[in-house]
Amino acid sequence: MSKDSYTLEPVGFVENDFAETRSDPDVFAGTVSHIRVLPRFADGLFRIEGFERLYIIYVFDRSQGFEMIIHPRGDVTRPERGVFATHSPRRPNPVGLTVVELLGVEGEVLTVRGLDAVDGTPVIDIKPCDR
Amino acid sequence: MSKDSYTLEPVGFVENDFAETRSDPDVFAGTVSHIRVLPRFADGLFRIEGFERLYIIYVFDRSQGFEMIIHPRGDVTRPERGVFATHSPRRPNPVGLTVVELLGVEGEVLTVRGLDAVDGTPVIDIKPCDR
Numbered sequence: 001m002s003k004d005s006y007t008l009e010p011v012g013f014v015e016n017d018f019a020e021t022r023s024d025p026d027v028f029a030g031t032v033s034h035i036r037v038l039p040r041f042a043d044g045l046f047r048i049e050g051f052e053r054l055y056i057i058y059v060f061d062r063s064q065g066f067e068m069i070i071h072p073r074g075d076v077t078r079p080e081r082g083v084f085a086t087h088s089p090r091r092p093n094p095v096g097l098t099v100v101e102l103l104g105v106e107g108e109v110l111t112v113r114g115l116d117a118v119d120g121t122p123v124i125d126i127k128p129c130d131r
Numbered sequence: 132m133s134k135d136s137y138t139l140e141p142v143g144f145v146e147n148d149f150a151e152t153r154s155d156p157d158v159f160a161g162t163v164s165h166i167r168v169l170p171r172f173a174d175g176l177f178r179i180e181g182f183e184r185l186y187i188i189y190v191f192d193r194s195q196g197f198e199m200i201i202h203p204r205g206d207v208t209r210p211e212r213g214v215f216a217t218h219s220p221r222r223p224n225p226v227g228l229t230v231v232e233l234l235g236v237e238g239e240v241l242t243v244r245g246l247d248a249v250d251g252t253p254v255i256d257i258k259p260c261d262r
Contacts, residue, residue, distance in 0.1 A: 004140065004141075005138050005139065005140045006138070006139050006140075006190050006192075006225075006253070006255070007136050007137070007138050007139075008136065008137050008138075008139060008224040008226065009135065009136045009137075009223075009224065010135075011215075011223050011224065037215075041199065041215075041223055043199035043200055043213055044199045044200075044213040044214040044215040044216075044222075044223070045213045045215055045216070046199075046200050046211070046212055046213030046216065047210070047211075047212040047213060047216050048212070048213055048215055048216040050216070051216065055228055057188065057226060057228065059137050061137075068172065068174035068175045068177075069174055069175075069177050079178070080177070080178075081177055081178040081179070082174055082175040082176045082177035082178060082179055083175040084142075084168075084172075084175040084176055084179055084256075084257040084258065084259075085175075085176070085177065085178050085179040085181070085182065085259055086258075086259070087258055087259070091175075091256065092140070092142050092172055092175070092256075093139040093140065093142065093255045093256050094137075095139065095188060095255060095256045097186055097188065097228070097256075097258060122137070124137070124224045124226060125215075125222065125223075125224050125226045125228075126215040127215065127217075127218055127228060128215075128216055128217070128218070
């Protein structure tokens with residue numbers, strides 16, 4: 001890999017009832033989603049059921065472009081901030097991060113609560129949230 | 132972007148006294164690092180000083196290869212786990228994540244405590260840790 005760019009590939013995809021982007025992460029707080037890990041990465045879930053919470057890192061693959069200074073959640077009544085001081089999906093690298101509650105593991109499918117990503121979102125990493 | 136891969140570019144780089152990879156994240160817990168954001172992304176830090184903690188997402192650019200099932204921290208006395216149940220730098224996408232304490236902001240340079248990344252590590256995203 002060069003110092004100029006890094007190429008990442010999906011390790012799985014989000015499955016839920018949200019087909020469209022939502023601006024309000026509160027909508028997702030109680031939502032149950034599945035993460036279907038690709039078969040070749042399924043062994044990576046071994047003993048993950050021992051963790052109550054996970055970090056899910058994913059790509060906002062439907063996000064286009066970005067601005068460096070924005071109103072959080074597009075709400076013009078909120079003071080502007082730099083994009084790195086927000087969770088906007090429109091950012092230099094369209095990477096999302098959510099702490100989810102792990103509800104269950106069945107084969108290569110995780111069931112989680114609180115993932116603020118829409119159906120079909122590519123997941124690039126899963127880590128235990130243990131510290 | 133296609134569904135097969137995603138290309139990310141550094142938004143900045145880590146500066147600290149750790150030139151080599153360490154297997155023990157505890158070593159880094161009290162370590163102060165700087166993150167120098169590239170000039171074209173510096174506006175993205177506007178008002179970030181309002182947050183006590185940040186998520187730093189970076190690339191383990193010196194990590195090579197991966198195995199799906201490993202002993203955490205390479206310690207054979209610890210039960211094996213899938214790589215997604217560990218923080219190993221040797222993972223399908225070599226992406227690292229740390230919650231750091233924000234100590235200060237000066238121009239395009241963040242001063243943080245607790246970043247477990249070595250000197251020169253490319254940073255791909257910075258987010259507030261506020262929920």
